[in-house]
Amino acid sequence: MTTLGSTLLPWLVALPLVGAALVPIVARHDARRAGGLTFAVALATTALASILVAQLASQGPFSADLGGWTAPYGIELRFDRFAAWTMPLAALFAFVIPFSWRYLDGTLPRERWAPFYALLLLNLGGLLGFSVTGDLFNLFVTMEVVSLSSYALVAVAGRGVAAWAALKYLLLGAVSSLLVLFAVGLLFALTGSLNLADVSARLAAAEPSGAALLALASLAVAFLVKAAVFPLHVWLPDAHAIAPSPVSAVLSGLVVKVGIVGLLRVLQLAAGTGIALEPLNAVLMVLGATAIVMGAFLAIFQDDIKLMLAYSTISNIGYIVLGIGLASPFALIGAFVHVFNHALIKVTLFLAAGAIIHQTGYRTLSDLHGVARRMPQTAAAMAIGAVSIVGLPPTAGFVCKWYIALGAFEADQGGYGFALVFGALFIFVYYVRMLDAFFFRAPVRPEVAAAVEAPWSMRAPVLVLAAACLVLGVLGGIPIGFVEPAVVDLLAALGR
Amino acid sequence: MSAVFDAVMLLLLIATAVTVARARDLVAAVVTFGLYSLVLCLVWQHRGAPDVAITEAAVGAGVTSVLFLLTIAKTARSERR
Amino acid sequence: MKTFALVLVLVVAATMVIGIAGLPPHGDPDGPIHTHVGARYLERGVAETGVRNLVTAVLLVYRGFDTFLEVVVIFTALVAVLALPSATRRPPPARGESTAAPRRGSDDAVPVSPVVFFVVRLLAPFIAVFALASLYRGHVTPGGGFQSAAIIGAMMIALGLVFGREHAARLVPHGAKAWLQALGPLAFAIIAFVGWRLTGAFLGFPADEAAHALREAMVVVLEVAIAVGGAVILAQLFMALDAPS
Amino acid sequence: MDVVDPRPVLAPLLSFACAALVFAVGESVFWRRFWTFLAAGAKLLVVLSMLPGTLAGTVYVSHVVTFTPGVSIALRADAYGMFFALVSSTLWVLTTVYAIGYMRGDKDRVRFFGFFALCVSTTVGIAFAENLLTFFLFYETLTICTYPLVVHAETPQALRAGRIYLTYTLLGGGFALIGSVMTLDLAGTLTLSQHGVFAADTPTLALAAVFVALVLGFGVKAAIMPLHGWLPIAMVAPTPVSALLHAVAVVKVGAFGVTRVIYNVFGAEQLQTLGFAPPLALLAGFTILAGSVLAIRQDHLKRRLAYSTISQLSYILLGAALLTPLGALAAIMHVANQAFAKITMFFVVGAIAKETGKTHVSELAGIATRMPWSMAAFTVAALSFVGLPLFAGFTTKWYLALGALQADAWWFVVVMLASSFLNAAYWFPILHLAYFRAPEAPTDGANDARGGAGAGHPHRWETSKTLLVPIVICAAYVVLLGVTAEVPGMPTSVAVVAVERSFGLEAPLP
């Protein structure tokens, strides 16, 4: 059975990847063309994604059998509501790329523009592939496309410092990828299949074994590393702070979500196997709560705005992990909605920070006093993002906090609700310092006092995204309604 | 016979791996790593995976080692203690 | 650090051994690996794909999408290395550093013994032929696209080592380089499109006997693209890493 | 009966739109004033247009968006909400006039008036909130929007005050969030349109946790002791901010929230059986006395007003916690009574500081000869606080006493008498200084805090009209509220409807 959806689905992944291959060709003579082509590809991908989401809305989940081989004999791509909910992530690329156009001026020599844009597209294609694939080994390969391009993007603009941050990221990332491959091998040896649904069904049919447990555990650990959950977060702050701002936005907003989507896959695999998930959930709850508090706590001590944003990512990933661990309907809804909402907020913040750094040349709070006087729009976007990331209403961040806290009480784990609500406020200590410095202090640096607003190609994405943070806060019901059926299905599969 | 071959090969693998870990001289470590890859090739050939064996010989022992040697040439030859 | 590493390694080892004990014994013909998906490939693989080397069949026909992404991965590696700033500034030698290996490249090429020079030049065509043979016979015997890529790449690297980077760089015309390095992903996209038009499935291969030649042609195109694209990428990776400091 | 009507949404939305326009027009003074007044006027008109319906028992409801089934963002103009909305809308118009005069020539006026408009819009949103989620949404928005106003001066002192303010209110917001979440978890609904949402068999311990969380959450803004620390410190804000926000909007929102919790989340009946109200009443009684005692010791005028506010707010909490119809009536009426009296005082204090630079009680000798009208207004407000008949404050105390007797809590009457004396003890010295002491010879030391702000007009009579007119109108209101307590159609009648319909108590007045 071929429908429009299943026909187009493979191209969703292929389009950005092929686009990436074309970028260096197109940019052979004029490096500026790379940016244009990349933007066009990102837009086309977004359009394709919206068609797919529309298809999903009208006729429910669908899948594509690649090469015409029905699962489990070939690779299956599945487009369900979880996959669909990651599609807006792709749309964020359409904001990051125009921002990069002018940002790269003076940041990166022209001959490296084409590789830079190609890496962005590869990252996008990998992310899309990762979220729609229904095949375990394909999951590994798409993850490697994302990871490899991310390592390089971290190092792209800096010298040794960036390379060192990237290498730390690479070493931990490679180990976690390897754990995934190992787990895939184990699962294949156990079931003889690579299709996610098939593996899950065959695991459920067989009696639970230590090998299955080991496979799920190593998958979980691997994805916790990718998601930078607190004690495994060491690679994140430097990498996200040192990368060029558009890259930081992509890494912090989108790439860490690979870990979250992966955790979801672990849950789907485990569904019905008879393996008790309570220990995993308990671990996730503790890790999530610790991450919320520690991420916030560590952020307080940072003077570098990007480093602070990186730590707040750790804190926010904590929300999501806590929500998954709580495993009650509301908590899961909140967690999944936060997968996108956090991306939106974090991209807004990093792009705004990038615009400020690009225009002034400074990146620490003490240097950036009074920047709002010269760049009021960007600073206002930053303020909206800050309010949103702390989870204050009426912004996108609040919706998720509300649902995860509600889920905590629903699961009779009120203590985690407290950790969530007050851990988040903790980080506001820092943001208040930032807002004070930006808005209510006189400039100390002549460059800041003479700064001008960023060019429109940088400013417009920031402003639109900031507005989206507010709109999604008021219209929080829309994403909730979209994710809810998927969560209900997942919980039914998990037997709850 | 086969069991003996397997056992010897596996012991050889572990021995080369430990040598890679212990070698102070990075070039020696890389060369040992190439050797390790070649032993692995033999094991795989023996286990009915000739495609993998050839690729491992060409890529694992060949390309990877060359890349390592190039980097060592650019950086430092020995591990500093 | 060492203590931590030891403890970590022991914990990991214990966990893995316990987990692995739960696996079905390997080599058992009735094990899940040999009775489920794999069994079908062995039974119907040759008929369905027309490829006698079933590894190639799996790589290109049954799981072609994985191989597409594999090609993308190595392309990513190249783009990644090209995106990095070239390591130009060389700091003064650090304390206590005994030897730095001699540098290569035509600008400060180490003198190469005439024997090596002769051997490499003599061997180069043979290596190339071997690679092509491996490629061509890949769907019948062990070997295939990526193995050939590695071999051709190794040949280019050997030539580069001996003749210097300029010479090696000339092996790939500058204008064509951008196209050749993207050959893998592009060929996959084209074949995927062709397959889609012919069979309705992304990366589909026509199954009926009548289209046997076409199917074979599609496989060969993919193999050649992987080999050539891979070789160009490997050679470029080599040159990027060997760039003068 | 509930009627679906867009007006509850229209009221905050109109002023939000105008606030956005205030930001958009930038430095243009005319257009800024135009939009600010349009916002204030339009909102007042919208609220007033609903008044006849409210008196007839109609409740206007509008749903904005559904969050999930059971929880939506919805606004509902019931009698209590209307009462609060009327007070804040009326005062906004007056404060806007005053602020234009007061802030003349100050910096960053775009930011000031923009956020000012935002704050008042959110206050109306809170008044009309149909459920706890909507309430919380506006409650936190209010916190955020007041911050730029508190730190307006941008001095280190102001920034510190802003941080303390945020720490208190955001922590409170956290508790309010937890309480709301627990309510939804236990009751399955967040609506504020019923008189109690919890089933009778809900575990008492859980209900206690909800009560504590919600009262802590909203009590922070109501400055109930020991959560009052932010209020005196936040007095560094410009006087119109202190006047409208820290005497009316922000603190009243807290008190409003607590009464909503008592009567709409728990309901009088259930709370009676649970027995949570007496501890709250005790705390409120303590705050009344302790606030007053602390107020006596303040020499800084605005701080004295702040402590007086802390004390007065607890009248509302006390009245609500008595769980009797007359107590509730007193609580509702005090929302208006305290607001008009306190805003009068703030206006006067601001005018004095602006004209003469005097900010401390001890500097006020003979000020009545310099500013007779202003001091007359101040006197009216002070008498109202002391609780003399014919002034607004008297009606509160009267009904509060009756309510306490209804609840057989005679000792609260004692608390109130004591509080009246304490009020006299800190207001009358000011009046004495102002009327019966000769002005000191001007010295350089006299103009400390706001230095030369208004020192330019030493010989002007009174102060500018934009400052004086609001003062006089507010003072007139204080008297009006006092003498018309029993007249139908005046605020009292709205309060009576509110007690009956919003709180579900029997009619307090025959």
Added chain:
Amino acid sequence: MTLFGLDLDYVACVVLFCVGLYMLVAKSNLIKKVLGLNVMETSVFAFIVTSGMIDGGQEPIVVAGSAPPYTSPIPHAMVLTGIVVAVSVTAVALALIAQIHAHYGTIEVDELKELP
């Protein structure tokens, strides 16, 4: 081959994995770390290839003269892809190491940590 009920082929893979892991964690030299990573990768490949073995089987190439049982081709395909991924990661890692050395003059983690 089994010992105490443990499959020694698999245990060998675990040993190799742990040798690699030890190098990655304990060694200070970045090149040694990357070598360790490679050892870990090959151990996982070895594990996957081993799992696809069949007793008395031969390579899965169906030509005249070959007969079942064949080893499973899927693990081989997986490992082939894995090897390419591994070499890609190694190449990027080595390029980064070259960068680090050019900037800091050292590739020892101990010394890198002390530098600002």
